[in-house]
Amino acid sequence: xxPRDPAAKRPFEGNAVIVGYGQTTYHKRPEWSTLQYCIxxxxxxxDSCGLSNDDVDGLGVCSFMLPPDNTATLAEHLGMxxxxxxxxxxxxxxxxxxxxxxxxxIEAGDAETVVxxxxxxxxxxxxxxxxxxxxxxxxxYLIPYGMGGANGLFAMLEQRHRYEYGTTxxxxxxxxxxxxxxxxxxxxxxxxxPMTIEDYLNARVICDPIRLYDCVLPCGGGEAIxxxxxERARTLNRPAIRVLAGGERTNYGPDKLVLLDAGWREFAPxxxxxxxxxxxxxxxxxxxxxxxxxxxIQLEGLGFCDRGQGGAFVEETDISLTGTLPINTGGGQLxxxxxxxxxxxxxxxxxxxxxxxxxGERQVPNARTALVSGFGMVGYVKGLCQxxxxxxxx
Amino acid sequence: xxxxxxxxxxSITEEATHPVLEHxxxxxxxxxxxxxxxxxxxxxxxxxxxLQRCARCKQLIYYPRMLCPRCxxxxxxxxxxSGRGTVYSFAIVWRPNHPAFTDQIPVLLAVVELSEGPQMxxxxxxxxxxxxxIGMEVSVVFDTIAPDxxxxxxxxxx
Numbered sequence: 001x002x003p004r005d006p007a008a009k010r011p012f013e014g015n016a017v018i019v020g021y022g023q024t025t026y027h028k029r030p031e032w033s034t035l036q037y038c039i040x041x042x043x044x045x046x047d048s049c050g051l052s053n054d055d056v057d058g059l060g061v062c063s064f065m066l067p068p069d070n071t072a073t074l075a076e077h078l079g080m081x082x083x084x085x086x087x088x089x090x091x092x093x094x095x096x097x098x099x100x101x102x103x104x105x106i107e108a109g110d111a112e113t114v115v116x117x118x119x120x121x122x123x124x125x126x127x128x129x130x131x132x133x134x135x136x137x138x139x140x141y142l143i144p145y146g147m148g149g150a151n152g153l154f155a156m157l158e159q160r161h162r163y164e165y166g167t168t169x170x171x172x173x174x175x176x177x178x179x180x181x182x183x184x185x186x187x188x189x190x191x192x193x194p195m196t197i198e199d200y201l202n203a204r205v206i207c208d209p210i211r212l213y214d215c216v217l218p219c220g221g222g223e224a225i226x227x228x229x230x231e232r233a234r235t236l237n238r239p240a241i242r243v244l245a246g247g248e249r250t251n252y253g254p255d256k257l258v259l260l261d262a263g264w265r266e267f268a269p270x271x272x273x274x275x276x277x278x279x280x281x282x283x284x285x286x287x288x289x290x291x292x293x294x295x296x297i298q299l300e301g302l303g304f305c306d307r308g309q310g311g312a313f314v315e316e317t318d319i320s321l322t323g324t325l326p327i328n329t330g331g332g333q334l335x336x337x338x339x340x341x342x343x344x345x346x347x348x349x350x351x352x353x354x355x356x357x358x359x360g361e362r363q364v365p366n367a368r369t370a371l372v373s374g375f376g377m378v379g380y381v382k383g384l385c386q387x388x389x390x391x392x393x394x
Numbered sequence: 395x396x397x398x399x400x401x402x403x404x405s406i407t408e409e410a411t412h413p414v415l416e417h418x419x420x421x422x423x424x425x426x427x428x429x430x431x432x433x434x435x436x437x438x439x440x441x442x443x444x445l446q447r448c449a450r451c452k453q454l455i456y457y458p459r460m461l462c463p464r465c466x467x468x469x470x471x472x473x474x475x476s477g478r479g480t481v482y483s484f485a486i487v488w489r490p491n492h493p494a495f496t497d498q499i500p501v502l503l504a505v506v507e508l509s510e511g512p513q514m515x516x517x518x519x520x521x522x523x524x525x526x527x528i529g530m531e532v533s534v535v536f537d538t539i540a541p542d543x544x545x546x547x548x549x550x551x552x
Contacts, residue, residue, distance in 0.1 A: 128491060132423065132492060136426075139423075140431065141514075141515070143492060144422060144423055144425055144539060144543075145503065146422075146487065146492060147491060148485070148490050148503060152491075152503045153485075155486075156483040156484060156503065156504070157483070159528070160482065160505075206488060207487045208486035209485070
């Protein structure tokens with residue numbers, strides 16, 4: 001059941017660029033409704049590039065908890081008349097997929113200026129009740145077993161990765177500890193206090209082998225970016241961030257339950273070729289970090305290292321802000337918090353902030369390129385959706 | 395709690411190829427039954443592990459589907475399996491998602507690779523967390539959680 005030749009995908013034309021971003025304050029206990037987080041993130045994003053609601057003709061929304069509201073009713077709240085809309089249902093892969101849809105829509109002339117927002121009023125209890133009825137595969141065949149939510153599934157993934165490749169807790173911990181150090185320089189991160197590798201290794205067991213600092217903290221929050229065409233971007237006096245290439249897969253490897261190998265492997269070669277870059281040209285990587293083990297699987301699938309070598313790669317590579325490959329420069333979901341579907345957008349917001357040179361104390365020096373990866377929608381056992389884009393300054 | 399004692403009802407266990415267990419707990423979330431998954435859950439009541447086998451491409455299907463996910467055929471037969479397999483991976487769940495399981499911790503969650511090929515997620519009974527390992531050989535037992543639903547679970551092969 002393999003798709004047609006992945007290289008048959010037509011490249012982006014280079015006419016759509018990102019000009020603005022918005023990120024709300026994160027609340028450990030949500031203080032607003034999901035609708036409010038969406039509206040605030042959109043307002044901040046448009047403010048950042050001097051645009052207003054009537055400049056927007058495309059709107060994309062990714063959220064678990066927005067229903068009964070949706071793209072159309074959010075447009076009504078925001079006073080936007082749309083010629084294009086998107087409702088992302090790919091979980092934490094949805095914002096990165098939405099960006100690619102927006103690029104195509106702008107290239108086709110279906111829209112000129114698009115806002116993509118991802119937000120949720122997410123809390124521990126909201127997460128638990130969402131998981132109990134997340135989708136039919138999970139509800140019928142996993143929930144009756146007391147499977148421990150996503151923790152149980154990703155613990156089994158880590159266990160198998162360790163068994164096959166010898167991946168260690170110390171290797172995974174380097175990601176969590178490095179990201180926490182980055183978060184210390186991010187005023188918006190919820191978890192900013194320093195963490196040592198011992199803290200990570202000795203944390204409370206949640207779902208063996210997963211411990212407390214492998215898990216994200218649910219929170220309320222929202223992320224948004226503004227995408228427009230290059231002509232419009234020139235009028236805005238803002239750094240325009242190019243979207244060089246991207247890819248997405250849904251339900252890759254349908255027979256596998258434990259996702260040691262995912263869709264990134266299949267689309268990454270074409271994505272890098274169309275971007276005209278090699279792995280060593282990437283200045284930072286923003287990975288989807290619902291758990292550190294998923295970061296290793298993304299690094300492997302995206303071709304930064306060989307299959308199974310993610311742990312060794314992280315161990316041997318300087319992944320700090322001044323290193324050869326900075327990873328999750330704002331702290332990622334592991335340290336900022338996971339605002340539901342907003343968690344899948346945090347890497348995109350961070351990359352745009354970095355490439356526009358506005359990341360403050362955590363600015364990666366001379367940042368010209370970034371790879372952002374998305375992952376989500378756990379169905380029966382595995383995350384069904386993988387996505388990634390490569391961004392660059394002009 | 396699940397007790398590892400067979401039901402006294404011999405009208406069921408006489409035909410059973412694998413143990414069918416009483417489930418004394420309550421409030422376990424139960425699956426929604428459809429035409430294409432009812433024989434799977436009801437098979438468990440008779441101690442039989444049954445999966446769909448596609449009539450066209452002959453693939454065994456798990457989880458149960460309305461159409462074969464490989465060849466899209468709507469035609470399938472229910473096939474009884476050996477009920478044996480090995481642990482492909484596992485996790486020791488100390489924080490179950492749903493409150494109905496808090497008196498069962500730790501839940502030993504596992505991906506079991508059935509001898510016939512398909513993998514399924516289930517839980518392990520009758521062994522301690524430190525006894526579980528990848529590759530461990532297991533066989534099926536059934537946990538009756540509702541009048542029309544018995545879930546396949548696994549115990550170490552003796």
